[in-house]
Amino acid sequence: MPKFKQTTEILKLMNRKENIRNIGIIAHIDHGKTTMTDSLLAESGLLSPRIAGEARALDYLEEEQKRGITIKTANISLLHEVDGRAYVINLIDTPGHVDFTGKVTRALRALDGAVVVVDAVEEIMVQTETVTRQALEERVQPVLFINKVDRLIKELKLNQNEIQNKLIRIINDFNNLIELYGEPEFKNKWKVDPNKETVAFGSALHRWGFTLKIANEKGVKFSDVIEAYNRREQQKLADIIPLHNAILDMVVKNVPNPVEAQAYRLPKIWKGDLNTEIGKAMLNCDDDGPTVMCITMAQIDPHAGLVTTGRLFSGSVKEGDHIYLVSARKDHQIQQVSIYMGAFREAASQVTAGNIAALLGIETARAGETLVDFAHKDFMVPFERIKYVSEPVVTVALEPRHPKDLPRLVYALNMLCIEDPNLKATVNKETGEYLLSGMGELHLEIAVKFLKNYADGLEITASKPIVVYRESVDKKGKIFMAKSPNKHNAFWVQVEPLDEKVINLMEKGEIAEETERKQMEKILLEKAGYSVEEAENVLAIDEHKNMLINSAKSTQYLYESMESIINGFRWACRAGPLCEEPMRGVKVKLTDVKLHENPTYRGSAQIMPTVRRAVFGSFLTAKPSLLEPVYKINVSVPTRFVGECSNIITKKRGKILTSEHKGVLTLITGYIPVAETFSLTAEMRSATSGHAFWQCTFHKWERIPENLAAEIVRQIRERKGLSLDNLTFGSFVNEA
Numbered sequence: 001m002p003k004f005k006q007t008t009e010i011l012k013l014m015n016r017k018e019n020i021r022n023i024g025i026i027a028h029i030d031h032g033k034t035t036m037t038d039s040l041l042a043e044s045g046l047l048s049p050r051i052a053g054e055a056r057a058l059d060y061l062e063e064e065q066k067r068g069i070t071i072k073t074a075n076i077s078l079l080h081e082v083d084g085r086a087y088v089i090n091l092i093d094t095p096g097h098v099d100f101t102g103k104v105t106r107a108l109r110a111l112d113g114a115v116v117v118v119d120a121v122e123e124i125m126v127q128t129e130t131v132t133r134q135a136l137e138e139r140v141q142p143v144l145f146i147n148k149v150d151r152l153i154k155e156l157k158l159n160q161n162e163i164q165n166k167l168i169r170i171i172n173d174f175n176n177l178i179e180l181y182g183e184p185e186f187k188n189k190w191k192v193d194p195n196k197e198t199v200a201f202g203s204a205l206h207r208w209g210f211t212l213k214i215a216n217e218k219g220v221k222f223s224d225v226i227e228a229y230n231r232r233e234q235q236k237l238a239d240i241i242p243l244h245n246a247i248l249d250m251v252v253k254n255v256p257n258p259v260e261a262q263a264y265r266l267p268k269i270w271k272g273d274l275n276t277e278i279g280k281a282m283l284n285c286d287d288d289g290p291t292v293m294c295i296t297m298a299q300i301d302p303h304a305g306l307v308t309t310g311r312l313f314s315g316s317v318k319e320g321d322h323i324y325l326v327s328a329r330k331d332h333q334i335q336q337v338s339i340y341m342g343a344f345r346e347a348a349s350q351v352t353a354g355n356i357a358a359l360l361g362i363e364t365a366r367a368g369e370t371l372v373d374f375a376h377k378d379f380m381v382p383f384e385r386i387k388y389v390s391e392p393v394v395t396v397a398l399e400p401r402h403p404k405d406l407p408r409l410v411y412a413l414n415m416l417c418i419e420d421p422n423l424k425a426t427v428n429k430e431t432g433e434y435l436l437s438g439m440g441e442l443h444l445e446i447a448v449k450f451l452k453n454y455a456d457g458l459e460i461t462a463s464k465p466i467v468v469y470r471e472s473v474d475k476k477g478k479i480f481m482a483k484s485p486n487k488h489n490a491f492w493v494q495v496e497p498l499d500e501k502v503i504n505l506m507e508k509g510e511i512a513e514e515t516e517r518k519q520m521e522k523i524l525l526e527k528a529g530y531s532v533e534e535a536e537n538v539l540a541i542d543e544h545k546n547m548l549i550n551s552a553k554s555t556q557y558l559y560e561s562m563e564s565i566i567n568g569f570r571w572a573c574r575a576g577p578l579c580e581e582p583m584r585g586v587k588v589k590l591t592d593v594k595l596h597e598n599p600t601y602r603g604s605a606q607i608m609p610t611v612r613r614a615v616f617g618s619f620l621t622a623k624p625s626l627l628e629p630v631y632k633i634n635v636s637v638p639t640r641f642v643g644e645c646s647n648i649i650t651k652k653r654g655k656i657l658t659s660e661h662k663g664v665l666t667l668i669t670g671y672i673p674v675a676e677t678f679s680l681t682a683e684m685r686s687a688t689s690g691h692a693f694w695q696c697t698f699h700k701w702e703r704i705p706e707n708l709a710a711e712i713v714r715q716i717r718e719r720k721g722l723s724l725d726n727l728t729f730g731s732f733v734n735e736a
Contacts, residue, residue, distance in 0.1 A: 006078075014354075023251050024111045039242075114143070127695060141256065143251065146202075197249070220240060278314070285354045296309055401459035472703070479494045481493075489594060494618050496586075498587040579713045586619070631672050636665050636666075646670075655670055
């Protein structure tokens, strides 16, 4: 492991909170985040200036270098001096492709500020909006870097006034995002303004950049930049107005230090009592308070084991500390503490509050977990669950080429899902298939390649991508009774659609499985208009946005069997009766119950399948429907190809929402079913001669017309080896 010359100085400064900045680089894909980061590393002596802009130093994985995209978040600590004072900048470079947006979400929990990078030609794009919204939801303050200004000069041949007008439009559009997604107390303070040094302009590739203050100090005008390119002397700009000064000065002067940031971020991301010892310590970012860390990343190191990365909100961590994981309910002893230097970790004797640290020895840690020192384990409230903007909608079936490698495949899948919680591995017990679900084709393609990292030489065959569907209902079903196999217990169940207001609250994370009952009751009452009785009798909410409510008249022995009843409800929701796809947006009411007085006659083997059958029976009388995932698609294309792109989208059951001109490009926004996107790349490239750039983000689940749904149900049942007899929606009642 190399020893970086700055490590000692960085570790000393980490104790001075006012000298720390925790920032991320976020942007739409290919807008220049990683290229910009190269320039920052070169300034810190961690990368040769000769190769900065081309090295992609924080894209240290082979797959990242090969594809030219960032896949994993990468951390590094930098030193930067402003007005003779040294600062530690803990920097995280994040992915730009929408399939890896979950990694951005997790990284933001550790940050106080974010440099949003925008391509001067393409302007604000769909992923720019997504990552900015994510940052604002975490109360992470954004600053703006408008990159690729050289393209306006060399490619678009714009004059000085046209360039300035375009840059003003980008700033205004970015401030509109802050106005739209920012909280009232922050939106006006956080809007960017070149005069306040919260906007920088430049070219990451050619390593120059400036804020208005720097331009005035150096006597540089836009006309000078244009002239430098016309004379092909752009390399001189990097000497006069180096990019790293513009970005890092902007960060130091505008992004808050951890003490300032935690005072307003903590009430948003932690719902514990701020007046307790733990609450006060975190509010003050106190080194002497109880150790509290929010874990944002867990990665497997083939030599060191699980590496846990997170933000320390109070206290400190050092080798040998006895800590406790709140959600996992496990205690561990820290084996090593280190800080990140890109692909490497530098061991540290201690890391204090307000910084980002890597820990070894915490094998049960997962992203989103809360770590606290063991002495305070009984008093710690976990951090708010990290909310993702999308969910897995595409699946591949995997199998090892050699059956003897099956245990290695299972191990590799487990390791992969630890590193990336946005991947979901399941086993189809009927077919024996191992299924891996992710955000999109690229997400899964990369994941399958990474599987081999955990099992050297493992050969895997993967199916073509399969779309994930959901089963739902459109009306209130009949009350359906089911008896247990021993005939001693009976359940009466009624299924109906869950109110959209409640589903929206679930998607925002405001109503979740672990939400405290009083809080859930309050939310349901105030926001969804539920009756007091119904709100008080919510028994369970599952991960797919379904709810179980107790309306039973008879409650004798009910609570003794509650765990089995809830498990039966979850079992039903995991695989519905139409084609064993998960249910979504279904309210299940337990209207009556008859349970045997003898506990031996009402065990889980009797209760669980009975509840499941009762749910299925009512479900199939409630006008069942099939939901498909729909993407929002944004296409950036030269105006002459707009017709071709629009035709491709509409032919694929898509809808065009808007078509907006941005200089020589047109931005098409629309919706397209995920199932129709698998041949999209080939068709778009062929129709536009490779000139179109597009990105798809998950939009919503949408009902499929019944005639089309019937054929999809048939295909899914055939693939899963389920019965195809008398295959219509109504034919499943007897099966239930």
